[in-house]
Amino acid sequence: MQKTGNIQKMHVTLDGENARYQLPIGNDLIDMNALMERTISLKFNGKIICSNCGALTRKSYAQGFCYSCCQNLARCDLCIMRPETCHHHLGTCRESAWGLENCFTPHIVYLALSSGVKVGITRKNNTPSRWIDQGAIAALPILEVDTRLKSGKIEHALKTHVNDKTNWRKMLKNEVEQANLVAVKKQLLPKVFELSTNLDATTLNDEVLKINYPVVEYPSKIVSLNFDKTPEIKGALQGIKGQYLLLDCGVINIRKFSSYNITLTLK
Numbered sequence: 001m002q003k004t005g006n007i008q009k010m011h012v013t014l015d016g017e018n019a020r021y022q023l024p025i026g027n028d029l030i031d032m033n034a035l036m037e038r039t040i041s042l043k044f045n046g047k048i049i050c051s052n053c054g055a056l057t058r059k060s061y062a063q064g065f066c067y068s069c070c071q072n073l074a075r076c077d078l079c080i081m082r083p084e085t086c087h088h089h090l091g092t093c094r095e096s097a098w099g100l101e102n103c104f105t106p107h108i109v110y111l112a113l114s115s116g117v118k119v120g121i122t123r124k125n126n127t128p129s130r131w132i133d134q135g136a137i138a139a140l141p142i143l144e145v146d147t148r149l150k151s152g153k154i155e156h157a158l159k160t161h162v163n164d165k166t167n168w169r170k171m172l173k174n175e176v177e178q179a180n181l182v183a184v185k186k187q188l189l190p191k192v193f194e195l196s197t198n199l200d201a202t203t204l205n206d207e208v209l210k211i212n213y214p215v216v217e218y219p220s221k222i223v224s225l226n227f228d229k230t231p232e233i234k235g236a237l238q239g240i241k242g243q244y245l246l247l248d249c250g251v252i253n254i255r256k257f258s259s260y261n262i263t264l265t266l267k
C-alpha cells in the first residue's frame, strides 16, 4: 500500500474504552490501529500546503497554516490558547462569526490524567477527542458553562491549585502519576465555588472516562523525530498515544506536521 497527500492531525474516536486512530492523507483516511506492529515509511515530499487557503508555505504555522492565515484566523489567535483573554465582547475578534459558532457554545472544565492530574477546558462537542489528543488515560468533566470565556476564567482560577500542562515525555513513556480524579474534584470545587456560581456553571456527575491506547510497547527513552530534519521516517509501529506515532526508531507528533505532503508506504 502506498498513499500520498497532505496529512492532518489524526481523527480519533473511542470504541468502548479503546482509542481508535485514522490518519487523513489527501482524501483518504488510513486506519492506523490496523498498522500496529507493521513497518511503515513516512516520507516528506518537501511541500507544505496551507490547510486554509491552499497556498504553498515554507513553514507550517499554528499546525498547518501559512503565515498570512495564521495572522488572520481567529482559531490561531492567542485567546484560543488563553481562553480567559477572549476579546469578542470588544468587537476585536478576528472572525466574529467563527467566534460565535465556536466560543459561544457549551464548554467543559475537566480534569484529566495525562502525565499527572491536569485541568483543561474544551468545547463540549469536542469530547472525548480532546482527551485522546492529549494522551490522557482518564478524564472527568467537572463543570459546564455556556461560553469559552467562562470556562477559561474557571480554568485560570484552578491553575493555581493544579497543573494545566502535560509532560509529553512522561505521557509517552506511560509514566503517569496516579490520582483519584473524583477526590481531586472534591478538593478543587470549593476553591472556585464563588466564581462558578457567578458564571452559572453546572456541576457535572462523577463519571470518569477511561481511555486505552493501541500500544504494544512504550518507549523507555524518547527520541523525537522531525520531518524537517529526517525527511524519511521508517520503522515498526509500536503504538499510538495522543497525536504521536510510537515507532521503534522514535516518536513523531503528527499534529505538528499538519499540512505536510507525505507518502505513506506499508513495507
Ligand SMILES: [Zn+2]
Pocket (backbone or CB within 6 Å): 050, 051, 052, 053, 054, 055, 065, 066, 067, 068, 069, 070
Ligand atoms: Zn493560508
